[in-house]
Amino acid sequence: MAQMSLRVLNEQESGAIVKINAERHLRKHLTEIGFDPGSIVTVINKGASDLMVVQIKGCCRVAISTDMAAEIIVDKFEEPFVPPRRGRHRRERQCRE
Amino acid sequence: MKSKKKKLVFALTGNPNTGKSTVFNALSGAHQKIGNWPGATVEKKWGTLLKRYRKDGQPAEIVDLPGTYSLSAYTQEELIARNFVVEEKPDVVIDVVDASNLERNLYLAIQLKELGVNLVIALNMVDIAHRRGYTIDAKALSDLLGCPVVPLVADKGKGMAELMEVSMLAAEGKLTARPITVNYGKDLKEGIDELSDHVSRHAKPLAKQYGPRWIAIKILENDAEIMAKVNSQDDDICDAKLIDFAKEAEEKLGEAVDISIASKRYGFINGIVKTVLKKGPEERIIKSDKIDRILINPILGIPIFLAIMYLMFQAVFLFGEPLMGLVELGIDWVSVVVAEALISFSAPEWLSELILVALIEGVGNVLIFLPNILLLFLGIAILEDTGYMARAAFVMNRVMQKIGLHGKSFISLVLGFGCNVPAIMAARTLKNEDDRLLTILINPLVPCAARIEVFVFLAGAFFAPAIAGQIVFSLMLLSFALIAIMGVTFRKFLVAKKRQPFVMELPPYHMPTFKGLFFHMWERTKVFVQKAGTFIFLVAIIMWFLASHPQGVEYGSATSYIGMLGHALAPVFEPLGFDWKGTVALIFGFLAKEVVISAFGVLYGVVDEGSLSDTLAMVWSPLQAYVFMVFILIYVPCFATIAVIKQETNSWKWMLFAVLYTTILAWIVAFIVLQMGTALGYA
Numbered sequence: 089m090a091q092m093s094l095r096v097l098n099e100q101e102s103g104a105i106v107k108i109n110a111e112r113h114l115r116k117h118l119t120e121i122g123f124d125p126g127s128i129v130t131v132i133n134k135g136a137s138d139l140m141v142v143q144i145k146g147c148c149r150v151a152i153s154t155d156m157a158a159e160i161i162v163d164k165f166e167e168p169f170v171p172p173r174r175g176r177h178r179r180e181r182q183c184r185e
Numbered sequence: 186m187k188s189k190k191k192k193l194v195f196a197l198t199g200n201p202n203t204g205k206s207t208v209f210n211a212l213s214g215a216h217q218k219i220g221n222w223p224g225a226t227v228e229k230k231w232g233t234l235l236k237r238y239r240k241d242g243q244p245a246e247i248v249d250l251p252g253t254y255s256l257s258a259y260t261q262e263e264l265i266a267r268n269f270v271v272e273e274k275p276d277v278v279i280d281v282v283d284a285s286n287l288e289r290n291l292y293l294a295i296q297l298k299e300l301g302v303n304l305v306i307a308l309n310m311v312d313i314a315h316r317r318g319y320t321i322d323a324k325a326l327s328d329l330l331g332c333p334v335v336p337l338v339a340d341k342g343k344g345m346a347e348l349m350e351v352s353m354l355a356a357e358g359k360l361t362a363r364p365i366t367v368n369y370g371k372d373l374k375e376g377i378d379e380l381s382d383h384v385s386r387h388a389k390p391l392a393k394q395y396g397p398r399w400i401a402i403k404i405l406e407n408d409a410e411i412m413a414k415v416n417s418q419d420d421d422i423c424d425a426k427l428i429d430f431a432k433e434a435e436e437k438l439g440e441a442v443d444i445s446i447a448s449k450r451y452g453f454i455n456g457i458v459k460t461v462l463k464k465g466p467e468e469r470i471i472k473s474d475k476i477d478r479i480l481i482n483p484i485l486g487i488p489i490f491l492a493i494m495y496l497m498f499q500a501v502f503l504f505g506e507p508l509m510g511l512v513e514l515g516i517d518w519v520s521v522v523v524a525e526a527l528i529s530f531s532a533p534e535w536l537s538e539l540i541l542v543a544l545i546e547g548v549g550n551v552l553i554f555l556p557n558i559l560l561l562f563l564g565i566a567i568l569e570d571t572g573y574m575a576r577a578a579f580v581m582n583r584v585m586q587k588i589g590l591h592g593k594s595f596i597s598l599v600l601g602f603g604c605n606v607p608a609i610m611a612a613r614t615l616k617n618e619d620d621r622l623l624t625i626l627i628n629p630l631v632p633c634a635a636r637i638e639v640f641v642f643l644a645g646a647f648f649a650p651a652i653a654g655q656i657v658f659s660l661m662l663l664s665f666a667l668i669a670i671m672g673v674t675f676r677k678f679l680v681a682k683k684r685q686p687f688v689m690e691l692p693p694y695h696m697p698t699f700k701g702l703f704f705h706m707w708e709r710t711k712v713f714v715q716k717a718g719t720f721i722f723l724v725a726i727i728m729w730f731l732a733s734h735p736q737g738v739e740y741g742s743a744t745s746y747i748g749m750l751g752h753a754l755a756p757v758f759e760p761l762g763f764d765w766k767g768t769v770a771l772i773f774g775f776l777a778k779e780v781v782i783s784a785f786g787v788l789y790g791v792v793d794e795g796s797l798s799d800t801l802a803m804v805w806s807p808l809q810a811y812v813f814m815v816f817i818l819i820y821v822p823c824f825a826t827i828a829v830i831k832q833e834t835n836s837w838k839w840m841l842f843a844v845l846y847t848t849i850l851a852w853i854v855a856f857i858v859l860q861m862g863t864a865l866g867y868a
Contacts, residue, residue, distance in 0.1 A: 108444075110686075112407070112443070113259055116259065116443045116444065117257075117260075119443075120259070121688075122288075122289045124447050124451045125440075125444065133474065133478070133481065135481065136481065136580075136582075137483065137583070138583045139582055139583075141691060148289055148690060149474075149692075150689070151688070151689045151690075151691050153592075153686045153688070
């Protein structure tokens, strides 16, 4: 499983969140809005240079600065993300653990 | 059980963008009040429950709590929502949950359950979830959460009756709510048990109010507010000890406790969601993403944004014009009727003058612009309700960063088009103090509705209807340019360079409902009209007094108090080409920008002969009018804005700074515009 920052993921690629390198309060806030370790994040739109749109919790779109994304470490999924059955990713995650 | 006579209180909670305000509007109808939470700048909305939802006519109040993702104290909104739930103990908390976004929304619900409130889940937007191919088993969800769950389509009013029926039963204690326990894992559980045991022994009142387990969890989450509360009540516990508890747990876990707790909650939610939610095939890229490909495109995004703003202003003036004519007719009619009535009652002359000049003319000159204000607020409501506003902040982020501001500052700036006062308050969403200070200081440069109103009036008086819109738009562009220049300057000289990272949800695009737009528009207009009705009226009376005294002077003449004041200050404005009347209008603009127009009304004594526009067009050249508008655009924000700058920065220094820099900048820019205009032959 390749660990990398969320920033380097391409559009449609996903990964499971490993950790967030940020100041305590910001880290907590990000965790609470859905960037909790283990959950799946997918890059939706990477058109802009300063911000990127990612999907968390299966459907929320969150715009996040690329600098922030660089501090979010994910386990990248090897195959392209197939959204319909997210249960599968959950299982993968459990296997890893 | 509550006695029948007691007023029931229902609190509404929910994540942002869940249709919470739609639910609130549906339950309270037009009986709403808007204010501020005590000691905070977050808007408070509450209202009376509509009769049709009441039971046995028992009165009930609905409080709309701020939209939050969580009950931690990360934002002021979260703290307010939490404190209200804990301290005011509403009979029922109705948590509006977006069914199409169940997992994230349940995070707040779980926290409310942990807090032990009497919870009812309003499962909103089940239609959208259904269209996405989700089926949600509301019964199973209710069983797992241990509280009632009512499916809802608030947009269409579906399920509201059931929601209130269930909530009433809950309020009467006729439903059995079951507490839930999130499994925080073995290591955390030990810490939680130990701490809650300690808290229930040493901080009894607090433990009673919040529940010891909840306090324990909050301590482990390093919640500053709760820790302070524990410290103040507990004889045997101190910060160091609390932190020790958290440290110990951290060592056992090998990761940060607060992250672990949040993670475990999501784990718990995940279990629930797996059971209750069945997903059909989901489109690979949903519609919103497709629209976003265009609207937040790095090349197209900003031109589209500018085009939308341009269209909005054009539309406001196009549709506003005929409506303004109607309002004007109405005011004239009232003026005539009142004048006749005053004569027939043989009222004293000063009273007639006060009523006709100060009240009807003064306030009327402001009310004429109400259609434009309404349309402008409608435009902003459309931008917000469709979900475009968040995209605007997205595309503007890069520009905002360049001019020293934050993407989110943009939202505060846009609100400034309505009124700078709430806009400056909205800067609180910025967590970084420097970003916030800059946003506050820059905000007065955004032309508020009152200033736009003055522009519309003057542009209408001095320029052909075909170009009036463009004249106002050019002032907008000028303000954008100044915002950029001052932003960069302030970032460079006033504050440190570091900024808060950008994190913002992009809600799916959504077709707004007429009802929703109406409420949005009405809410803002109401605040504006209240201001016009009280403050401006007061200023109009003061002006009338100053213009008609000392006794016996000709109204608004050079020998009146107001004339003296104008003459004294006129030399300062002479290089800009303003006469003493213009100077007086500017002085009153300091109180409220709308007053500038009524000041002209008073100064030129325009009561019944000809319209004010015609009179003005005779005494000023278009260039002079434009220079005057430029000065109005930039100089000292109104009294209320200054007060709020003081409040928000908590500093006389920054308040004074804002007053001085805007006025000096206004003088300089107006002077340059005058020189350029004269050189180009527009004099």
